[in-house]
Amino acid sequence: MDTGTFTALVLIGSIAAGLLGSLTGLGGGVIITLVLVQLLGVDLRYAIGASLIAVIATSSGAAAAFIREGYTNIRVGMLLEVATTVGAVVGTYVALHLPKSVIGVIFGVMLLWTAASSIRGRKERASDATPDPLATRLKLDSTYPERDAAAPGGVRMVPYHVRQVPGAFAVMFGAGVLSALLGIGSGIVKVLAMDRMMRLPFKVSTTTSNFMMGVTAAASAGVYLHRGQIDPGIAAPVAVGALIGAFAGAKLLPKVKVKPLRIIFACIVAYAGVRMMWQGFTGTL
Amino acid sequence: MSTHPTPRAPGRSIETMLSRLLSAGVMLAMALLISGAALHMVRNAGQARDLHQYAAQTPELSYPGTIAQAALRGDELALMQLGIVVLIATPVARVCFSLVGFALQRDRLYTAISLIVLIVLALGLAGIVH
Numbered sequence: 001m002d003t004g005t006f007t008a009l010v011l012i013g014s015i016a017a018g019l020l021g022s023l024t025g026l027g028g029g030v031i032i033t034l035v036l037v038q039l040l041g042v043d044l045r046y047a048i049g050a051s052l053i054a055v056i057a058t059s060s061g062a063a064a065a066f067i068r069e070g071y072t073n074i075r076v077g078m079l080l081e082v083a084t085t086v087g088a089v090v091g092t093y094v095a096l097h098l099p100k101s102v103i104g105v106i107f108g109v110m111l112l113w114t115a116a117s118s119i120r121g122r123k124e125r126a127s128d129a130t131p132d133p134l135a136t137r138l139k140l141d142s143t144y145p146e147r148d149a150a151a152p153g154g155v156r157m158v159p160y161h162v163r164q165v166p167g168a169f170a171v172m173f174g175a176g177v178l179s180a181l182l183g184i185g186s187g188i189v190k191v192l193a194m195d196r197m198m199r200l201p202f203k204v205s206t207t208t209s210n211f212m213m214g215v216t217a218a219a220s221a222g223v224y225l226h227r228g229q230i231d232p233g234i235a236a237p238v239a240v241g242a243l244i245g246a247f248a249g250a251k252l253l254p255k256v257k258v259k260p261l262r263i264i265f266a267c268i269v270a271y272a273g274v275r276m277m278w279q280g281f282t283g284t285l
Numbered sequence: 286m287s288t289h290p291t292p293r294a295p296g297r298s299i300e301t302m303l304s305r306l307l308s309a310g311v312m313l314a315m316a317l318l319i320s321g322a323a324l325h326m327v328r329n330a331g332q333a334r335d336l337h338q339y340a341a342q343t344p345e346l347s348y349p350g351t352i353a354q355a356a357l358r359g360d361e362l363a364l365m366q367l368g369i370v371v372l373i374a375t376p377v378a379r380v381c382f383s384l385v386g387f388a389l390q391r392d393r394l395y396t397a398i399s400l401i402v403l404i405v406l407a408l409g410l411a412g413i414v415h
Contacts, residue, residue: 002330003325007326044307051373058308059376064304064305074300074383080403081380082402085405086405139394208387214375215379215406216400218376218406219405219409219410221403222411225373226347228346232362232366232369236318236322236368236369237318237322239314239318243311
């Protein structure tokens with residue numbers, strides 16, 4: 001297909017991916033790679049490179065807004081970024097030496113996990129009242145703003161404690177590896193580490209992990225750039241589309257019922273996951 | 286976007302600057318990407334690109350120095366790639382900003398942590414892995 005058509009299709013696909021990712025709160029990067037590889041026949045390696053750029057675009061685009069709002073826990077983010085960036089560099093090394101079919105199978109497994117996680121939804125655990133000594137030493141406990149008509153200025157700061165730091169650190173290393181290997185933001189892994197293990201409140205974990213995704217992706221993007229795996233003809237419309245989609249999604253979020261979207265998302269992703277794994281196993285990727 | 290006001294705590298001014306920096310970076314990147322893509326579509330209208338096979342790319346598009354030079358010459362692919370480089374730079378700038386912020390707050394622990402992240406980023410971007 002000619003350049004114009006291709007670019008337009010990539011743009012549309014990326015907007016859709018950004019929208020869906022933003023509305024479901026799960027990876028848009030995953031959908032972008034899917035659209036590129038399965039629908040447009042782009043080679044997996046180019047798709048991963050392009051998707052990585054989209055992750056950075058949406059992360060920095062959203063971070064600009066989130067930082068101002070005061071939910072992001074920069075210390076937690078920075079600490080965990082040590083794990084994710086090292087993981088990303090390791091993941092990049094692994095990716096360069098792994099055959100495409102193996103990456104495809106891993107991707108398929110990741111897609112299935114995403115689908116399952118998407119249906120389950122997130123459960124906010126009640127924040128523990130007891131502080132964790134390590135977290136206290138690392139100055140991770142913080143507060144986040146919540147609307148309260150009775151409080152001065154209409155806002156009160158809710159304190160929360162952070163737990164299971166070493167475990168979360170280890171899990172985030174894995175998130176970094178996956179991010180570099182598959183060109184995704186590893187949102188699911190981060191939910192596991194930050195929601196379930198560290199017990200961060202939703203908004204804190206969502207904004208902080210969003211903040212971190214860009215840094216993690218940048219750690220591997222440089223390598224992919226040098227290796228020529230980032231094709232501007234693909235990555236440019238992908239980045240623009242993902243950003244537009246993510247912003248549109250953020251605006252639409254309050255007006256949309258998320259549950260049916262998550263189910264559609266889960267079905268598409270599950271199907272694609274099985275297909276990817278099959279293609280990986282049969283070497284037809 | 287949130288509609289409630291956030292109280293100004295100490296250290297917020299750095300966060301505001303950071304947020305503005307990120308917005309500016311993203312907008313600059315978008316301008317480069319969009320103008321490059323528009324040129325690309327106009328100049329290559331009707332031509333097909335084969336992206337089924339992964340092929341090693343022209344080295345010109347793989348290093349920021351040569352990318353910038355080519356972009357200045359009006360190479361539309363380089364223009365887009367420059368937008369991508371700017372985009373990749375935004376999270377790095379963010380870590381630098383946080384590093385300075387922690388240093389100004391005399392937070393030795395997190396200045397050190399930020400520095401470690403920056404070093405790992407630099408290693409990755411320098412292409413230490415190949």
